[in-house]
Amino acid sequence: MLDPSPSSAGPAGRSLKDQIDTSSGGRREFNFDRKHFDFIAGLLYKLAGISLAPHKIEMMYSRLARRLRELNIKDFDTYCALVDSENGEPEIRFLVNALTTNLTSFFREQHHFEHLAKTTLAAVKTSQSSSSKPRLRIWSAGCSSGPEPYTIAMVLCANIPDIRRWDAKILATDIDTHMVDTARRGIYAAESAKTIPSDLRDRFTKRVRDGAEPEIAMVDELRRLITFKPLNLLEPWPMKGPFDAIFCRNVLIYFDRPGRTTVIDKFSIPCSPQNPKILWRNNSKVI
Numbered sequence: 138m139l140d141p142s143p144s145s146a147g148p149a150g151r152s153l154k155d156q157i158d159t160s161s162g163g164r165r166e167f168n169f170d171r172k173h174f175d176f177i178a179g180l181l182y183k184l185a186g187i188s189l190a191p192h193k194i195e196m197m198y199s200r201l202a203r204r205l206r207e208l209n210i211k212d213f214d215t216y217c218a219l220v221d222s223e224n225g226e227p228e229i230r231f232l233v234n235a236l237t238t239n240l241t242s243f244f245r246e247q248h249h250f251e252h253l254a255k256t257t258l259a260a261v262k263t264s265q266s267s268s269s270k271p272r273l274r275i276w277s278a279g280c281s282s283g284p285e286p287y288t289i290a291m292v293l294c295a296n297i298p299d300i301r302r303w304d305a306k307i308l309a310t311d312i313d314t315h316m317v318d319t320a321r322r323g324i325y326a327a328e329s330a331k332t333i334p335s336d337l338r339d340r341f342t343k344r345v346r347d348g349a350e351p352e353i354a355m356v357d358e359l360r361r362l363i364t365f366k367p368l369n370l371l372e373p374w375p376m377k378g379p380f381d382a383i384f385c386r387n388v389l390i391y392f393d394r395p396g397r398t399t400v401i402d403k404f405s406i407p408c409s410p411q412n413p414k415i416l417w418r419n420n421s422k423v424i
C-alpha cells in the first residue's frame with residue numbers, strides 16, 4: 138500500500154526528512170522497539186489516515202531520533218508520553234509533518250495535465266462561454282511542497298489567454314503544515330524545474346539565486362491564482378465547492394481501504410455537476 142518510489146528527491150522536504158542519521162555511528166542512540174512503533178503508527182493512522190507498515194520502522198526511527206535530540210528527550214518512552222499528554226498537541230503536529238511522504242515534482246504524470254488542458258478546460262470554456270466572468274475552481278488535495286498546484290496554474294495561464302478576466306482559483310491543501318509553508322513560498326532548487334517544459338519555465342519562473350545552489354521562484358501570475366491552506370482530508374472540509382477538477386494524486390496510496398473510501402465518498406460532494414473531474418492514482422482513478 139505504501140509508495141514504492143524511492144524516498145529521496147522531490148523539490149522540497151522529502152530528502153531532508155530522510156537524510157541518514159549517522160550521528161550515533163550506525164548504532165541506535167535511543168531505544169526504539171515495536172511498541173513505540175505501534176503507538177506512533179496508531180496515532181498517525183488515527184489522525185491522518187496514513188497506514189505505516191512495520192517495515193517502515195527504520196524510517197520512523199530516523200525521522201524522530203533527530204527530534205528527540207532537539208528536544209533533549211532521553212528516550213522514546215518519554216517522547217511517547219509527551220505526545221500522549223494534555224500538552225502533546227504541538228508535538229503531534231510535528232510528528233505528522235515528520236512522518237508524511239512528500240515526494241512530488243513539476244508536471245509529474247504529465248498526461249493528467251494534458252487531460253486538464255484538452256478536456257476539463259475545454260468543457261469549462263464551452264459551458265461558461267456566455268459569462269462575462271467565467272468561473273473555474275480546481276483543488277490540489279495533498280499538494281505537498283507545491284509543484285502540483287503551480288503546474289496546474291501554468292496549464293491554466295498557458296491555455297486561457299484572458300485568464301485575468303476569469304474568476305479562476307486553485308485551492309492547494311496538505312496536512313503537512315511545513316509543506317504548505319514551502320508551497321506558499323514558491324521557491325525551489327533550480328534543478329527541480331527541469332521537468333517543466335522550457336517555454337513554460339522561461340515564462341513562469343525566475344532565477345532568484347545563482348551559485349552552487351541556484352533557486353527559482355514562481356512568478357506572481359501563478360501565485361495570484363493559488364490559495365494555500367493546511368487541511369486534513371479526514372477532517373471536515375470547510376469549502377463547499379463545486380470544483381471543476383480535483384487532483385488527489387499519490388495521496389490515497391498511503392491510506393488503507395476504509396480511509397480511501399471515506400475520502401473518495403467525500404469527493405463526490407463538492408464537484409461541479411456538469412463537469413466533475415477527479416483524478417487520483419493507485420488503487421483508484423477516475424478521469
Ligand SMILES: C[S@@+](CC[C@H](N)C(=O)[O-])C[C@H]1O[C@@H](n2cnc3c(N)ncnc32)[C@H](O)[C@@H]1O
Pocket residue numbers: 184185186187237238239240241242245278279280281282285310311312313316368369370371385386387388391
Ligand atoms: C506523495 S505526496 C503527493 C504530492 C502531489 N499530489 C503529487 O502527486 O506530486 C502526498 C501528500 O499527501 C499528504 N497527505 C497525507 N495524508 C494526508 C491527509 N490525511 N490529509 C491531507 N494531506 C495528506 C502528505 O502530507 C503529502 O504531502
